[in-house]
Amino acid sequence: DAGVTQSPTHLIKTRGQQVTLRCSPKSGHDTVSWYQQALGQGPQFIFQYYEEEERQRGNFPDRFSGHQFPNYSSELNVNALLLGDSALYLCASSIATEAYEQYFGPGTRLTVT
Amino acid sequence: RKEVEQDPGPFNVPEGATVAFNCTYSNSASQSFFWYRQDCRKEPKLLMSVYSSGNEDGRFTAQLNRASQYISLLIRDSKLSDSATYLCVVSPLGNEKLTFGTGTRLTIIP
Numbered sequence A: 001d002a003g004v005t006q007s008p009t010h011l012i013k014t015r016g017q018q019v020t021l022r023c024s025p026k027s028g029h030d031t032v033s034w035y036q037q038a039l040g041q042g043p044q045f046i047f048q049y050y051e052e053e054e055r056q057r058g059n060f061p062d063r064f065s066g067h068q069f070p071n072y073s074s075e076l077n078v079n080a081l082l083l084g085d086s087a088l089y090l091c092a093s094s095i096a097t098e099a100y101e102q103y104f105g106p107g108t109r110l111t112v113t
Numbered sequence B: 001r002k003e004v005e006q007d008p009g010p011f012n013v014p015e016g017a018t019v020a021f022n023c024t025y026s027n028s029a030s031q032s033f034f035w036y037r038q039d040c041r042k043e044p045k046l047l048m049s050v051y052s053s054g055n056e057d058g059r060f061t062a063q064l065n066r067a068s069q070y071i072s073l074l075i076r077d078s079k080l081s082d083s084a085t086y087l088c089v090v091s092p093l094g095n096e097k098l099t100f101g102t103g104t105r106l107t108i109i110p
Helices: none
Strands: A006-007 A008-015 A019-024 A033-035 A044-050 A053-057 A062-066 A074-077 A088-096 A108-112 B005-008 B011-014 B019-025 B030-038 B044-050 B055-057 B059-067 B070-075 B084-092 B104-109
Touching: A006 A088, A019 A088, A019 A108, A033 A074, A033 B005, A044 A062, A074 A088, B005 B084, B011 B019, B019 B084, B019 B104, B030 B059, B030 B070, B044 B059, B044 B084, B070 B084
Parallel strands: A008 A108, B011 B104
Antiparallel strands: A006 A019, A019 A074, A033 A044, A033 A088, A044 A053, A062 A074, A088 A108, B005 B019, B019 B070, B030 B044, B030 B084, B055 B059, B059 B070, B084 B104
């Protein structure tokens, strides 16, 4: 049973560029949450998707957007990248009725130069 | 004030010792509580949920004090493999957003 997978593993972008990160949830899971983890900090909630809709959102600007597909996979898009967007981006999947029990993927490490 | 506060450490503890971590949370509406473990450059993994009655899983014991909005984790007979960052996590009932503390870094010394 495959766990949560994310791609790419690492990414280097330049300020002002746009990036798309991808996540496939654990088999049987229908809810995907995205978190940003800066160095030395705990993960910060970006948003959560369920039934292809954004269900909750954390304190992140509109430059951060997402999408969920019918197969429950998800994308995180970040526009107009800033140096401060450099972080580990984690995807977590869960079952809607048990969304507090989230399983994390290995993350995508984004470096903005 | 941060929603979840933890002592960042680092805690350097000899193998076999007992170590305790504490965490406080500010949102009294929080209903679900967890400890996650994160190894260096890896994803967080659920270590254990925390219940009002307290719960134990092998060498690990978690306690919750709702009145004081305080959560603790006790590790007994620590092993080298316990070296990691321990993240305190809370979530309001019906709101599946997880709020993480900054984590406490633990190193077990041989």
